[in-house]
Amino acid sequence: MTALEARNITKLFPGVVALDSVDIAFESGRIHCIVGENGAGKSTLIKCLTGVYQPDDGEIFIGGRKCGPPGSAIFKKVAYVPQEIDLFPNMSVAENLFLPYTQSYFKGLISQRKIQDKAWPFLEKFGIKVAPDQLVKDIPISSQQLLQVARATVNEDYEALMLDEPTTSLTTDDSAVLFNIIKRIKADDKAVIFISHKLEEVFGLGDEITIMRNGEMVSHSRIDQMDSASVITQMTGRTIDQNEVFFARRAPGEKLLEVEHLTGARFTDVSFTLRAGEILGFYGLVGAGRTELMQAIFGHLAVYSGTVKLRGIPHKLGDTSHSVSQGLIYLPEERKKYGILPQLSIRENVSISVLDRISSIFGISPAKENALADEVIAAYDVKTPDSQKAIQFLSGGNQQKVIIGRAMICRPKVLVFDEPTKGIDVGTKTEIYRMMRKLAEEKDIGIILISSELEEVRRCSNRLLVLYDGRQAAEFEAQADKDEILRAVIGVKDSARKNMNSGDRWRKIQ
């Protein structure tokens, strides 16, 4: 029986077709895997199927009944486990399991003892080894992950269970527990939808596989008719368009950044060198430790051991102010939260890092400040009527341009771009790539590019480092083979070993 079905759904975002006429059906008692690169449309599909987004076209059927608009009661029949932990940290395990108490188990007043008694069988069933009265923030991440699955299925009146990357924070043993649970749910004749980047899990668990790319469904077949190689080929596609490359075409200059054996909370023993005039890409799964590594080098997060040299001089860690004054600048991924000062004007956002330059004993000079802002607006092609507008009202791409402009007037030596094109439309993406290349080629700076989009790092990087679980998994030259990179990303060992000792390898390339 078909538990959940999407017919011909299309979802448009400004400048992007996120989903293009997708037909997909999930059968009861089957585990259906969906794979695709970041940005392939998986999460948009999930959001349409769980009633978060309204598709622009097409229909969704749950248990054979046509669904109404987002938020309709029928979407409760799709149990969903999100990728990020989405629990109430300061409430007990039992409370998290049963909130919002709509199930018939509880009527009238809530007794803590009663919900804790009710919680035990669920905790046993899911192999969660914690007490129901413990606070969620005090239990291990793996237990939290399993608790999310338990919570989603606590109401047994669901048709389909959807799991989005459920194993990102689980160890192999925890994953095994989760897979047994998933198999039991399958045996209960529920449809299971499993989304993962880890192909070995997909092949170990799935019955069917759907591959998505650029918002389209590329293929759907039984899992035993596919192999790992063909899945990767179909996932990445061999599209010839969009093949413009953006890595710097010049000989690398002096060593700007030398990182040796750096270890912190989320990364272990990382070493690399960045030279002037090159773009060094960092690729890996979300949570592989790329952002944490860069924030630690920048001084925002703690370093446990290891050294960093900036232009040959040992760099003082743990002081962002020092890093900025020495020309090491980090452009954060969460632009809205950490990049912009939302309520301040474009002018104030631009000048904030160089106020000394435009001040005298009479204070900040408005004329000089305006000139500076206008200069950035012109040089980086920011689309705005004037520099007095609050930056929060600009589009994401224009905000990013202002941030790059601000970084550049500090005359940096090393620029770290953390997911610079996240949430930015295709046209502006290309503009930002060109900007990065120009900076590397002409301004003699070194650029580090963190990205979760394989195409992006491949097209923009002179060299490419892959992190897996906080460790250096491999290093590649520009335009390396996609399959090789993907294998390193999902932690396939032989490829990783072949590319180890990145330092030696780099010397050879030279």
Place this chain on the structure above:
Amino acid sequence: MTAIGAVLLIMVILASVSSPYFIDEYNLKALIRDLAFIGMIGIGQALLLLIGELDLSVGKIASLCGVIAGMLMVTAGLNPYLSLALALALGVALGSINGLIITKLRLNSMVVTIGMAGVYGGVTLVLTKGKAVTNIPDVIHFLGKGNLGPLPIPFVFTLLVLTAVLFLTKKTKTGRYIYAIGNSKEAARILGIKVDRIRILNYAIMGLIASLAGILYVARLGSSQSSIGENWPMNSIAASVIGGVALTGGIGNPAGALIGAAIISVIQNMIVLLGVNVYWQSAVSGFVVVAAISFGSISAILRERKQRKIKIDVEVKKEKMEAE
């Protein structure tokens, strides 16, 4: 700012129409002398609100510094001006202690300053044993009671404080950093701003202003009392918020706090002049303060509703057209 200035103007007009005693010179001078204190503290409080924090110990810092100044000149017989300078330095120190505890121990400003208010107030009681320090030397009485031309001296100090704080916030690097921190502490840190240093500086400035207000109040009364500044924490926050400084940080102009203080003072003055029942005074003044604070928020809610209605109308029209 202009809107709240207009509100003040309307209130002043209403007050002068409804009571002939309002524009009386004596009444106005007394009013301005009163608002000088709340205004001054409010301007300091605005600096803290701009970084999303506040200081509830201002009243106790003021009374402790006032009492110390009094004891230094009366009991220890020090030069009055030296005593005042030492009391101001003490204010800076007490403010900095607040700031150090809040930043270094990563604590919430409200909780810490409630606690520290208890500490500072307790020390004042220990020092004075609850008695006022009287016989404050006449030479400093003019600081509290005197006039400079038409303006009461405390208000002149308020204007000086305002000028200095406006220069700091609008013209200097530090001021810009204060707004940046109020927008997002994390973003400010990533920009390389020494966030904690600026936060401590703001508490130190608040301490200095509180101490100045305390000293001027002592000069006005001619005695140091531990009860000085009881209402200052709440009134200064209300003055800032009425003046358009957001509690969440990053938005507002310290000058607004002075206008806010003026509004509060006019309300209180009117209540007295109109002969409102003594027992009702507090309720009425509280209600008017809440009304003044809601002013901006209510207009935002109305605007949002209007937009929603426009959007719904458009959708309905679209659906109708599609149906046809």
